[in-house]
Amino acid sequence: MGVSDKLLHAVVDAAEEKKAHEIVALNLQGISLVADYFLICHGNSDTQVLAIATEIRKRAEQLGARVRLEGMDTARWVLIDMGDVVAHVFHRDEREYYSLERLWSDAKAVEFA
Template identity: 30%
Template sequence: MYPDKLQQSIIEILEDLKSKDIFILDTRSYTDLFDKMIIVTSSSNRHGRAIANNLYKTKDKLNKSIKIEGIENSEWIIVDFGDIVVHIMQKESRDFYDLESLWNR
C-alpha cells in the first residue's frame, strides 16, 4: 500500500473514532526512519486504547505489520506502521511534549 493511501486509511479511522486535533507532519527531510508522523489527541485512557486497537485491527486490510507501544498506561500510545507513525496522546501529554514544535522546525 502506498503511503498516501495508508495515510488516508489511517485518517479515516482516526476521524471515525473522534480523534481530536489531527496533525500530519512530513518527516522525510528529518529522518529516514519513517515518512510521516500523525499526532492526535484522545479524550481519555479508554479512548486512546480504542483508537490504537482499531488501528491495529486494520492491519490485514492495510496489509501492514503494526507495532504498538504505550497501550498499558494509554497517556501516549505509539502505533508504528513503518512508513507512518501515529502518536495518540492525551491533551496534557501532548501539550507537555509538544512534538509539533519539536519536529516542525
C-alpha cells in the first residue's frame, strides 16, 4: 500500500468516525494532476462539517502529511488539501449543488472493505 493509499484510508476512517454521510473516494490517477484521490462527503450541520474536517486534518498530520484547509470559516464546503489526497467536506445543502461526483464522473470510485 502506497503513501497516498494509507492517507486515503486514514481520511476515510476519520470521516466515518465523525459520522460523515455518503463518503465517496474517487481515484484520479491518470485522470488529473491535481491529486491521486478525492474524498467527498457531507455533514448535516456546520458543527458536523467542522468536526469531520478537524478529524481529517488531525489524522493526516499524524501521518506526516502537510495540510492546507480552506472554508472552515463558513463550514459550507471545507477543502482539505493533503497533497496526493484532497478531501471535500460539504454541508448537506451544498453537496448536491456542486456535484463533484458528476464533474469527475470519469474517475473510478474506490471500494473499501
